[in-house]
Amino acid sequence: CGYLSRYGSRYPVVRKNPRTKKALAGEIPVRIGEPEFQSALPGEPDEDQYSPAENNLYEILRDVRRSIADDLDIPAFRVFPNRTLREMAKTRPGCLEDLRNVYGVGERRLMQYGRLFIKAINEYSDELNKVLAYPTPFENVLCISTVFPVNKILIYSMEGKIIKKMIFNKPEILSDYTIDTGDLSTGTYLLSVSDSNKNSSSTLKILKFN
Numbered sequence: 592c593g594y595l596s597r598y599g600s601r602y603p604v605v606r607k608n609p610r611t612k613k614a615l616a617g618e619i620p621v622r623i624g625e626p627e628f629q630s631a632l633p634g635e636p637d638e639d640q641y642s643p644a645e646n647n648l649y650e651i652l653r654d655v656r657r658s659i660a661d662d663l664d665i666p667a668f669r670v671f672p673n674r675t676l677r678e679m680a681k682t683r684p685g686c687l688e689d690l691r692n693v694y695g696v697g698e699r700r701l702m703q704y705g706r707l708f709i710k711a712i713n714e715y716s717d718e719l720n721k722v723l724a725y726p727t728p729f730e731n732v733l734c735i736s737t738v739f740p741v742n743k744i745l746i747y748s749m750e751g752k753i754i755k756k757m758i759f760n761k762p763e764i765l766s767d768y769t770i771d772t773g774d775l776s777t778g779t780y781l782l783s784v785s786d787s788n789k790n791s792s793s794t795l796k797i798l799k800f801n
Contacts, residue, residue, distance in 0.1 A: 641681070644739060648715050649680040655711050659704055670704055671695055683712050722784045722793045728800035731773040735784065737766055742787035744768060746780050746797075754780065759787075777801045 596608040613619045641649070653667075653676060660667040671679075675695035684690040687705050691698075696705070723736040735744065746755040755770060777799055785792040 641677070642740065645677075645680045648683070648712065649676055651711055651715055652676045652679055652708060655707055659707065671700065671708075679708060679712060683716055684709065685713060685716070722782075722795060724782055724795060724797055728798035729772060730800060731771070733770045733772045733782075733797065735768040735770065735782070737768075737784060740787045741766060741768070741784055743783075743785040743792075744770070745783040745785075746770070746772075746775075747783065749779055749781065772799060775799045 595605050595611060610619065614621050656667050656670045656676065659670050663670075672695055675693060678693045678695075679690070682689075682693065684693060687701060687709060690696055690705050690709060691701055718738060721738060725734050725736075733746075742759050744755075744757040744759075745753055748754055754775065755772075757768070757770065780797050780799060781794055782797045783792050783794045
């Protein structure tokens with residue numbers, strides 16, 4: 592409509608022009624069209640394509656990026672673009688060498704910002720890997736609480752034999768599970784909880800007491 596003008600090419604800004612004053616004074620009509628909303632920026636996948644854990648980590652990494660950009664007084668995309676943060680959230684690199692393989696991470700950015708992002712990723716991964724099994728010791732019922740989506744829970748004897756097995760076709764994040772253990776004998780067992788996102792498992796020792 593010509594009420595504002597864009598200046599600059601590399602880092603463009605919007606400024607007032609002669610029509611701005613007339614519009615504010617009511618000397619000329621202002622027509623505003625209805626905007627077309629998009630669920631995601633062009634070329635950027637929608638949030639629904641990612642797991643809740645990946646979206647949560649993505650927001651954490653955005654906060655890290657914003658803090659760095661504010662300290663250096665630079666645009667956030669000059670730290671890392673969104674696509675890079677998305678890939679970090681999906682692959683969860685655990686060290687600088689892993690981070691080097693992520694899209695958009697050059698050597699300079701790796702050395703300048705990499706450690707801050709690795710720290711945030713590892714802290715988040717530690718939280719996701721937590722499995723809480725209670726009560727301890729347990730009797731007829733064992734309760735399991737996780738902060739990652741689970742696709743399989745196994746209870747092993749100390750000799751490595753599978754005693755109980757639970758499979759979940761639709762894993763959910765932040766879930767609680769209850770296992771009937773009344774048929775287990777008193778003793779020590781191994782509990783294995785599989786993370787459907789990382790194709791890995793957490794194992795801990797549990798004690799049954801009658």
